[in-house]
Amino acid sequence: MPFMKSLPDTANVREIFGLKPELRRAHGEMGRIIMRGDSELTPAERETIAAYVSRINRCDYCYGGHSELAKSLGANSSIFENMFDDVDAVPVSEKLKPILQFANVLTLQPGKVSQAHADAVYAAGWSEKALHDAILVICRFNFMNRLTLGHGLDPAPENFEKRAASMAYSTGPQGKE
Amino acid sequence: MRGPSPLTPGERELIAGYVSGLNACEFCHGAHTAAAVAFGFPEDLMPKLLDNVDTAPVPEKLRPILKFVKKLTLTPARMVQADADAVFAAGWTEAALHHAIAVAARYNLVNRLIHGHGIGANPDTFRARGAHIAGKTGDNWKENESVLDRQGQEKG
Numbered sequence: 340m341p342f343m344k345s346l347p348d349t350a351n352v353r354e355i356f357g358l359k360p361e362l363r364r365a366h367g368e369m370g371r372i373i374m375r376g377d378s379e380l381t382p383a384e385r386e387t388i389a390a391y392v393s394r395i396n397r398c399d400y401c402y403g404g405h406s407e408l409a410k411s412l413g414a415n416s417s418i419f420e421n422m423f424d425d426v427d428a429v430p431v432s433e434k435l436k437p438i439l440q441f442a443n444v445l446t447l448q449p450g451k452v453s454q455a456h457a458d459a460v461y462a463a464g465w466s467e468k469a470l471h472d473a474i475l476v477i478c479r480f481n482f483m484n485r486l487t488l489g490h491g492l493d494p495a496p497e498n499f500e501k502r503a504a505s506m507a508y509s510t511g512p513q514g515k516e
Numbered sequence: 517m518r519g520p521s522p523l524t525p526g527e528r529e530l531i532a533g534y535v536s537g538l539n540a541c542e543f544c545h546g547a548h549t550a551a552a553v554a555f556g557f558p559e560d561l562m563p564k565l566l567d568n569v570d571t572a573p574v575p576e577k578l579r580p581i582l583k584f585v586k587k588l589t590l591t592p593a594r595m596v597q598a599d600a601d602a603v604f605a606a607g608w609t610e611a612a613l614h615h616a617i618a619v620a621a622r623y624n625l626v627n628r629l630i631h632g633h634g635i636g637a638n639p640d641t642f643r644a645r646g647a648h649i650a651g652k653t654g655d656n657w658k659e660n661e662s663v664l665d666r667q668g669q670e671k672g
Contacts, residue, residue: 342600343610358614361519397593441632449631450540457634474632482625488592489584489617491600 342491351502352483355490371508373479379469380476383412384435388476391429391439392446394422398484399494405480407503437463441470442477517619518651522612526555527578529650530562531585531619537566538589541627542637548623550646580606584613585620 341350345358356363374385386409393401406419417430426439437459444452460470517528529552536544549562564572569582580602587599603613 340597342595342597343613345610355614358611359618362618445628445632449628452631452634454634471633474629477632478625478628481628482621485588485592485621485624486617488595489588489621490614491595491597 340491340493342489346490348493349495350490350492351498352487352492355486355492367508369479373472373475375508378472379466380438380472381412383409383414384438385472385476386412387414387418387431387435388438388442388473389480390419391422392442392477392480393484395424395443395446396481396484396488398480398488399496400487400492401480401484403494403496403499404502404506407499408506411503434463434465438465438470438473441473445474445477446481517622521615522609523581523615523619524555525650526552526557527581528615528619529555530557530574530578531582531616532623533562534565534582535585535589535620535623536627537562538586539624539627539631541623541630542639543630543635544623544627546637546639546642547645547649550642551649552646554647554650577606577608581608581613581616585616588617588620589624 340348346354353363356366374389375382378385380388386405390402390406390409393399393405402422406422410416410419415430421428421430423429424443426436426443429436429439431439437456441452441456441460444456457470460473461467465473517532518525521528523531529548533545533547533549533552536548545562552562553559558573561572561574565574565582569579569586572582574582584595584599584603588595600613603616604610
Protein backbone atom coordinates (compact mmCIF):
# COMPACT_ATOMS: atom_id res chain seq x y z
CA MET A 340 0.00 0.00 0.00
CA PRO A 341 1.58 3.35 -1.01
CA PHE A 342 2.80 5.58 1.82
CA MET A 343 1.17 8.66 0.24
CA LYS A 344 -2.50 9.54 -0.04
CA SER A 345 -1.83 11.24 -3.37
CA LEU A 346 -1.05 7.81 -4.85
CA PRO A 347 -3.88 5.30 -5.43
CA ASP A 348 -3.68 1.88 -3.73
CA THR A 349 -2.88 0.35 -7.11
CA ALA A 350 -0.13 2.90 -7.94
CA ASN A 351 2.63 1.89 -10.34
CA VAL A 352 5.89 3.51 -11.44
CA ARG A 353 4.04 5.60 -14.01
CA GLU A 354 2.06 7.20 -11.21
CA ILE A 355 5.19 7.88 -9.15
CA PHE A 356 6.56 9.78 -12.13
CA GLY A 357 3.19 11.50 -12.38
CA LEU A 358 4.29 13.30 -9.20
CA LYS A 359 7.09 14.85 -11.26
CA PRO A 360 6.25 14.50 -14.97
CA GLU A 361 9.42 16.16 -16.25
CA LEU A 362 11.39 13.32 -14.67
CA ARG A 363 9.36 10.68 -16.51
CA ARG A 364 10.74 11.67 -19.92
CA ALA A 365 14.35 11.77 -18.71
CA HIS A 366 13.95 8.45 -16.94
CA GLY A 367 12.36 6.80 -19.98
CA GLU A 368 15.14 8.03 -22.25
CA MET A 369 17.75 6.70 -19.83
CA GLY A 370 15.93 3.36 -19.75
CA ARG A 371 15.91 3.00 -23.52
CA ILE A 372 19.66 3.68 -23.68
CA ILE A 373 20.61 1.41 -20.77
CA MET A 374 18.17 -1.47 -21.31
CA ARG A 375 17.79 -1.54 -25.10
CA GLY A 376 20.70 0.45 -26.60
CA ASP A 377 23.59 -1.23 -28.44
CA SER A 378 25.46 -3.57 -26.11
CA GLU A 379 27.27 -6.91 -25.96
CA LEU A 380 24.64 -7.78 -23.35
CA THR A 381 21.38 -8.88 -24.95
CA PRO A 382 18.13 -7.26 -23.75
CA ALA A 383 17.29 -10.63 -22.09
CA GLU A 384 20.63 -10.60 -20.23
CA ARG A 385 20.09 -7.01 -19.14
CA GLU A 386 16.58 -7.83 -17.88
CA THR A 387 18.03 -10.85 -16.03
CA ILE A 388 20.53 -8.55 -14.29
CA ALA A 389 17.68 -6.13 -13.49
CA ALA A 390 15.64 -8.98 -11.98
CA TYR A 391 18.62 -10.27 -9.97
CA VAL A 392 19.38 -6.84 -8.46
CA SER A 393 15.69 -6.42 -7.60
CA ARG A 394 15.66 -9.91 -6.09
CA ILE A 395 18.59 -9.28 -3.73
CA ASN A 396 17.18 -5.86 -2.80
CA ARG A 397 13.92 -7.69 -1.99
CA CYS A 398 11.99 -5.43 -4.33
CA ASP A 399 9.17 -7.74 -5.36
CA TYR A 400 7.56 -5.06 -7.50
CA CYS A 401 10.54 -4.65 -9.85
CA TYR A 402 11.54 -8.31 -9.65
CA GLY A 403 8.10 -9.41 -10.84
CA GLY A 404 7.92 -7.16 -13.89
CA HIS A 405 11.52 -7.61 -15.00
CA SER A 406 11.66 -11.39 -14.53
CA GLU A 407 8.56 -11.66 -16.75
CA LEU A 408 10.13 -9.28 -19.24
CA ALA A 409 13.37 -11.33 -19.32
CA LYS A 410 11.38 -14.51 -19.99
CA SER A 411 9.41 -12.83 -22.78
CA LEU A 412 12.76 -11.87 -24.36
CA GLY A 413 13.93 -15.47 -24.30
CA ALA A 414 15.64 -15.95 -20.92
CA ASN A 415 15.14 -19.48 -19.59
CA SER A 416 12.30 -19.57 -17.06
CA SER A 417 14.30 -21.96 -14.81
CA ILE A 418 16.55 -18.98 -13.99
CA PHE A 419 13.65 -17.28 -12.22
CA GLU A 420 12.42 -20.41 -10.51
CA ASN A 421 15.87 -20.57 -8.88
CA MET A 422 16.84 -16.96 -8.47
CA PHE A 423 18.63 -17.22 -5.13
CA ASP A 424 20.92 -14.60 -3.62
CA ASP A 425 23.81 -17.04 -4.07
CA VAL A 426 24.83 -16.61 -7.70
CA ASP A 427 26.30 -20.14 -7.88
CA ALA A 428 22.81 -21.55 -7.35
CA VAL A 429 21.23 -19.50 -10.16
CA PRO A 430 21.10 -21.49 -13.42
CA VAL A 431 22.46 -18.81 -15.73
CA SER A 432 25.25 -19.37 -18.25
CA GLU A 433 28.82 -19.56 -16.88
CA LYS A 434 29.53 -16.41 -18.87
CA LEU A 435 26.84 -14.39 -17.08
CA LYS A 436 27.76 -15.59 -13.57
CA PRO A 437 30.66 -13.20 -12.90
CA ILE A 438 28.40 -10.32 -13.96
CA LEU A 439 25.78 -11.41 -11.42
CA GLN A 440 28.57 -11.76 -8.81
CA PHE A 441 29.61 -8.20 -9.64
CA ALA A 442 25.96 -7.11 -9.31
CA ASN A 443 25.71 -8.81 -5.92
CA VAL A 444 28.69 -6.97 -4.44
CA LEU A 445 27.91 -3.61 -6.05
CA THR A 446 24.31 -3.81 -4.81
CA LEU A 447 24.79 -5.12 -1.28
CA GLN A 448 28.32 -3.89 -0.43
CA PRO A 449 29.09 -1.12 -2.91
CA GLY A 450 32.31 -0.12 -1.13
CA LYS A 451 33.71 -3.64 -1.48
CA VAL A 452 33.91 -3.86 -5.27
CA SER A 453 37.50 -4.63 -6.28
CA GLN A 454 39.63 -5.14 -9.37
CA ALA A 455 39.22 -8.91 -8.86
CA HIS A 456 35.47 -8.63 -9.40
CA ALA A 457 36.05 -6.77 -12.67
CA ASP A 458 38.81 -9.19 -13.72
CA ALA A 459 36.44 -12.15 -13.27
CA VAL A 460 34.06 -10.48 -15.73
CA TYR A 461 36.87 -9.92 -18.26
CA ALA A 462 38.10 -13.51 -17.79
CA ALA A 463 34.66 -14.74 -18.84
CA GLY A 464 35.16 -13.01 -22.18
CA TRP A 465 33.40 -9.70 -21.65
CA SER A 466 34.89 -6.35 -22.69
CA GLU A 467 35.24 -3.26 -20.52
CA LYS A 468 32.32 -1.78 -22.46
CA ALA A 469 30.15 -4.76 -21.50
CA LEU A 470 31.05 -4.36 -17.83
CA HIS A 471 30.23 -0.66 -18.09
CA ASP A 472 26.83 -1.55 -19.60
CA ALA A 473 26.18 -4.06 -16.81
CA ILE A 474 27.10 -1.46 -14.16
CA LEU A 475 24.55 0.93 -15.69
CA VAL A 476 21.81 -1.71 -15.37
CA ILE A 477 22.84 -2.45 -11.76
CA CYS A 478 22.83 1.28 -10.93
CA ARG A 479 19.47 1.87 -12.57
CA PHE A 480 17.82 -0.88 -10.54
CA ASN A 481 19.36 0.24 -7.28
CA PHE A 482 17.61 3.52 -8.13
CA MET A 483 14.32 1.95 -9.26
CA ASN A 484 14.10 -0.49 -6.32
CA ARG A 485 14.41 2.40 -3.88
CA LEU A 486 11.96 4.54 -5.81
CA THR A 487 9.27 1.85 -5.59
CA LEU A 488 10.11 0.66 -2.04
CA GLY A 489 10.39 4.26 -0.82
CA HIS A 490 6.87 5.03 -2.05
CA GLY A 491 5.52 1.74 -0.69
CA LEU A 492 4.18 0.38 -3.99
CA ASP A 493 2.17 -2.84 -3.76
CA PRO A 494 4.00 -5.56 -5.76
CA ALA A 495 0.61 -6.85 -7.05
CA PRO A 496 1.86 -10.18 -8.51
CA GLU A 497 -1.31 -10.52 -10.58
CA ASN A 498 -0.03 -7.58 -12.65
CA PHE A 499 3.55 -8.78 -13.28
CA GLU A 500 2.95 -9.92 -16.86
CA LYS A 501 0.84 -6.91 -17.72
CA ARG A 502 3.50 -4.56 -16.35
CA ALA A 503 6.24 -6.38 -18.26
CA ALA A 504 4.25 -5.96 -21.47
CA SER A 505 3.55 -2.29 -20.87
CA MET A 506 7.09 -1.11 -20.17
CA ALA A 507 7.76 1.77 -22.47
CA TYR A 508 11.01 0.41 -23.89
CA SER A 509 9.85 -3.19 -24.15
CA THR A 510 8.06 -2.95 -27.49
CA GLY A 511 11.05 -3.04 -29.80
CA PRO A 512 14.83 -2.96 -30.05
CA GLN A 513 14.83 0.79 -30.65
CA GLY A 514 12.39 1.39 -27.83
CA LYS A 515 9.70 2.74 -30.11
CA GLU A 516 6.50 3.38 -28.23
CA MET B 517 18.89 18.62 -7.23
CA ARG B 518 18.06 22.17 -8.29
CA GLY B 519 14.51 22.08 -9.65
CA PRO B 520 11.61 23.60 -7.69
CA SER B 521 11.23 21.55 -4.48
CA PRO B 522 9.99 21.79 -0.90
CA LEU B 523 13.61 20.87 -0.03
CA THR B 524 16.27 23.56 -0.40
CA PRO B 525 19.31 22.81 -2.60
CA GLY B 526 21.38 22.71 0.61
CA GLU B 527 19.05 20.11 2.18
CA ARG B 528 19.22 18.03 -1.00
CA GLU B 529 23.04 18.24 -0.98
CA LEU B 530 23.06 17.17 2.68
CA ILE B 531 20.96 14.11 1.77
CA ALA B 532 23.28 13.38 -1.20
CA GLY B 533 26.40 13.64 0.97
CA TYR B 534 24.83 11.54 3.73
CA VAL B 535 23.64 8.73 1.42
CA SER B 536 27.08 8.70 -0.22
CA GLY B 537 28.73 8.40 3.19
CA LEU B 538 26.47 5.49 4.14
CA ASN B 539 27.46 3.81 0.87
CA ALA B 540 31.15 4.48 1.61
CA CYS B 541 31.48 6.41 -1.64
CA GLU B 542 34.26 8.84 -0.77
CA PHE B 543 34.14 10.54 -4.15
CA CYS B 544 30.46 11.58 -3.92
CA HIS B 545 30.51 11.94 -0.16
CA GLY B 546 33.37 14.41 -0.24
CA ALA B 547 32.01 16.55 -3.03
CA HIS B 548 28.37 16.69 -1.90
CA THR B 549 29.27 17.25 1.76
CA ALA B 550 31.39 20.20 0.63
CA ALA B 551 28.42 21.44 -1.40
CA ALA B 552 26.15 21.20 1.68
CA VAL B 553 28.75 23.18 3.63
CA ALA B 554 28.87 25.76 0.84
CA PHE B 555 25.09 26.10 1.24
CA GLY B 556 25.54 26.84 4.95
CA PHE B 557 25.52 23.57 6.90
CA PRO B 558 28.29 23.43 9.54
CA GLU B 559 31.46 21.63 8.53
CA ASP B 560 31.42 19.24 11.50
CA LEU B 561 27.80 18.13 10.94
CA MET B 562 28.35 15.28 8.45
CA PRO B 563 30.67 13.15 10.64
CA LYS B 564 28.19 13.49 13.51
CA LEU B 565 25.33 12.53 11.21
CA LEU B 566 27.11 9.42 10.01
CA ASP B 567 28.00 8.58 13.61
CA ASN B 568 24.41 8.86 14.88
CA VAL B 569 21.42 10.27 13.01
CA ASP B 570 19.38 10.36 16.26
CA THR B 571 21.75 12.72 18.09
CA ALA B 572 23.45 14.73 15.33
CA PRO B 573 22.74 18.48 15.61
CA VAL B 574 20.47 18.77 12.55
CA PRO B 575 17.31 20.88 12.48
CA GLU B 576 14.63 18.64 14.11
CA LYS B 577 12.38 18.96 11.08
CA LEU B 578 15.05 17.40 8.88
CA ARG B 579 15.82 14.42 11.16
CA PRO B 580 12.95 12.09 10.05
CA ILE B 581 13.90 12.68 6.41
CA LEU B 582 17.49 11.74 7.14
CA LYS B 583 16.34 8.63 9.01
CA PHE B 584 14.09 7.73 6.08
CA VAL B 585 16.90 8.00 3.52
CA LYS B 586 19.30 6.06 5.76
CA LYS B 587 16.87 3.15 5.96
CA LEU B 588 16.03 3.39 2.25
CA THR B 589 19.75 3.20 1.47
CA LEU B 590 20.78 0.36 3.79
CA THR B 591 17.65 -1.82 4.12
CA PRO B 592 15.29 -0.65 1.36
CA ALA B 593 12.81 -3.53 1.69
CA ARG B 594 12.10 -2.67 5.33
CA MET B 595 10.38 0.67 4.62
CA VAL B 596 6.99 0.93 6.32
CA GLN B 597 4.20 3.48 6.60
CA ALA B 598 5.57 4.62 9.99
CA ASP B 599 8.79 5.81 8.31
CA ALA B 600 6.76 8.03 6.00
CA ASP B 601 4.39 9.12 8.78
CA ALA B 602 7.34 10.40 10.84
CA VAL B 603 8.25 12.65 7.91
CA PHE B 604 4.68 13.93 7.54
CA ALA B 605 4.41 14.47 11.33
CA ALA B 606 7.42 16.79 11.14
CA GLY B 607 5.41 19.02 8.82
CA TRP B 608 6.60 17.86 5.40
CA THR B 609 4.25 17.30 2.46
CA GLU B 610 4.04 14.16 0.34
CA ALA B 611 5.83 16.10 -2.40
CA ALA B 612 8.73 16.77 -0.03
CA LEU B 613 9.06 13.08 0.79
CA HIS B 614 8.88 12.23 -2.92
CA HIS B 615 11.78 14.64 -3.56
CA ALA B 616 13.82 13.18 -0.71
CA ILE B 617 13.26 9.65 -2.09
CA ALA B 618 14.30 10.81 -5.57
CA VAL B 619 17.55 12.31 -4.21
CA ALA B 620 18.33 9.20 -2.13
CA ALA B 621 17.58 6.90 -5.08
CA ARG B 622 19.74 9.05 -7.36
CA TYR B 623 22.76 8.78 -5.07
CA ASN B 624 22.26 5.06 -4.65
CA LEU B 625 22.66 5.02 -8.43
CA VAL B 626 25.55 7.47 -8.69
CA ASN B 627 27.53 5.96 -5.77
CA ARG B 628 27.42 2.58 -7.52
CA LEU B 629 28.42 4.14 -10.81
CA ILE B 630 31.55 5.44 -9.07
CA HIS B 631 32.26 2.28 -7.04
CA GLY B 632 31.54 0.01 -10.01
CA HIS B 633 34.16 1.74 -12.12
CA GLY B 634 36.67 1.80 -9.25
CA ILE B 635 36.97 5.58 -9.15
CA GLY B 636 38.81 6.80 -6.06
CA ALA B 637 38.59 10.08 -4.24
CA ASN B 638 41.02 12.98 -4.17
CA PRO B 639 40.23 14.98 -1.00
CA ASP B 640 42.22 17.96 -2.30
CA THR B 641 39.51 18.64 -4.85
CA PHE B 642 36.47 18.23 -2.57
CA ARG B 643 36.19 21.85 -1.52
CA ALA B 644 36.55 23.17 -5.05
CA ARG B 645 34.15 20.58 -6.44
CA GLY B 646 31.65 21.22 -3.68
CA ALA B 647 31.76 24.95 -4.35
CA HIS B 648 31.23 24.27 -8.03
CA ILE B 649 28.31 21.90 -7.39
CA ALA B 650 26.78 24.51 -5.11
CA GLY B 651 27.08 27.01 -7.97
CA LYS B 652 29.36 29.30 -6.01
CA THR B 653 32.02 29.46 -8.71
CA GLY B 654 32.39 28.98 -12.45
CA ASP B 655 31.99 25.97 -14.70
CA ASN B 656 31.73 22.86 -12.56
CA TRP B 657 31.33 20.38 -15.38
CA LYS B 658 34.68 21.20 -16.90
CA GLU B 659 36.41 20.76 -13.57
CA ASN B 660 34.75 17.39 -12.94
CA GLU B 661 35.86 16.17 -16.33
CA SER B 662 39.42 17.22 -15.73
CA VAL B 663 39.46 15.44 -12.36
CA LEU B 664 38.28 12.24 -14.01
CA ASP B 665 40.75 12.62 -16.87
CA ARG B 666 43.62 13.14 -14.44
CA GLN B 667 42.67 10.06 -12.47
CA GLY B 668 42.42 8.02 -15.65
CA GLN B 669 45.88 9.14 -16.73
CA GLU B 670 47.43 8.42 -13.34
CA LYS B 671 45.92 4.96 -13.39
CA GLY B 672 47.03 4.33 -16.96
